[in-house]
Amino acid sequence: MVSFADVAVTDATAHRMLADYFAERASTFPATQGAYRTTFPDPGQFVAPAGVFLLAYDEDGEAGCGGIRELTVPVAETEDAAPIVRYEIKHLWVSPTHRGRGLGRAILSELEHRARGFGATEIVLDTNASLEAAGSLYRSHGYADIQPYNGNPNATDWLGKSLD
Numbered sequence: 001m002v003s004f005a006d007v008a009v010t011d012a013t014a015h016r017m018l019a020d021y022f023a024e025r026a027s028t029f030p031a032t033q034g035a036y037r038t039t040f041p042d043p044g045q046f047v048a049p050a051g052v053f054l055l056a057y058d059e060d061g062e063a064g065c066g067g068i069r070e071l072t073v074p075v076a077e078t079e080d081a082a083p084i085v086r087y088e089i090k091h092l093w094v095s096p097t098h099r100g101r102g103l104g105r106a107i108l109s110e111l112e113h114r115a116r117g118f119g120a121t122e123i124v125l126d127t128n129a130s131l132e133a134a135g136s137l138y139r140s141h142g143y144a145d146i147q148p149y150n151g152n153p154n155a156t157d158w159l160g161k162s163l164d
Contacts, residue, residue: 066092126155
């Protein structure tokens with residue numbers, strides 16, 4: 001069974017998990033894409049209702065993390081449509097010792113649930129094609145390719161999903 005704790009991104013456990021995540025990404029980042037750029041999240045962006053950061057636990061303890069944050073939707077995207085409330089998934093990560101147990105799917109589902117609770121109508125994320133398991137997880141969860149919405153130098157793929 002998976003449980004979740006809402007924490008500040010500055011929480012010691014959250015910071016350690018993020019550091020482990022960034023270290024893993026830096027060591028596995030495709031050399032052809034340059035160097036991985038580490039950016040710790042802005043703590044103010046992961047405070048309800050603008051966002052949340054979660055630690056995930058299973059029967060063996062600390063298992064992973066992930067967060068959502070609200071993004072401003074450009075006016076041009078909402079002129080002739082219903083208002084869009086967009087949230088972004090950030091730093092979804094499962095510890096290597098906990099992989100293969102469905103924890104990524106559980107964290108993703110919980111983040112989507114939290115985004116809906118904040119009123120999100122759409123959820124987006126960026127990822128890198130080298131993260132094949134992550135890409136498969138997102139696509140199997142209904143995410144589809146979208147146009148890039150940010151300038152993340154680590155990303156090669158941008159995905160989105162309607163939460164309506």
